Amino acid sequence: MDCGAGRHPGHRWGCSMIYDPDYARAYSIIRCLAWSYGYAACLHGSFTRDLDVVLVPWAETTAPPEPVINMMAEQTDTKVQHGSPSDKPHGRKCWTLLFKGFGDPRWIDISVMPRIHAAPAGTDGATA
Numbered sequence: 001m002d003c004g005a006g007r008h009p010g011h012r013w014g015c016s017m018i019y020d021p022d023y024a025r026a027y028s029i030i031r032c033l034a035w036s037y038g039y040a041a042c043l044h045g046s047f048t049r050d051l052d053v054v055l056v057p058w059a060e061t062t063a064p065p066e067p068v069i070n071m072m073a074e075q076t077d078t079k080v081q082h083g084s085p086s087d088k089p090h091g092r093k094c095w096t097l098l099f100k101g102f103g104d105p106r107w108i109d110i111s112v113m114p115r116i117h118a119a120p121a122g123t124d125g126a127t128a
Helices: 021-036 065-075
Strands: 039-044 051-057 078-080 093-099 107-112
Touching: 021 039, 021 051, 021 065, 021 107, 065 078, 065 093, 065 107
Parallel strands: 051 107
Antiparallel strands: 039 051, 078 093, 093 107
16 A cells, blocks of 8 residues: 555555554553543654654643643653744644653654634634
């Protein structure tokens, strides 16, 4: 199956899955913590040089992202990279979690979509 044909013509990609046991362990922890604080955790990317996770606000109320990211770093035994978060398109913010092992080239990028507050009753949510 050619999963990347649209974005990378001529390149043969296999459908991605997590092969790295540390990434699998970290994602299991991240997914559970995300759910506990009102987010859905989704995987994105190639799962090769890094692990890309997107947190989407899912519940009516969610915790602010920064303390959740810090808890994820603590529980996965990673550290938040200095300078995180970075701003991304569509209001997304991205934190990078680094594995603590000396010279470990792996990392986890966790993007968080912004929380959108519901429009007041009687409006269609459109802005002028």
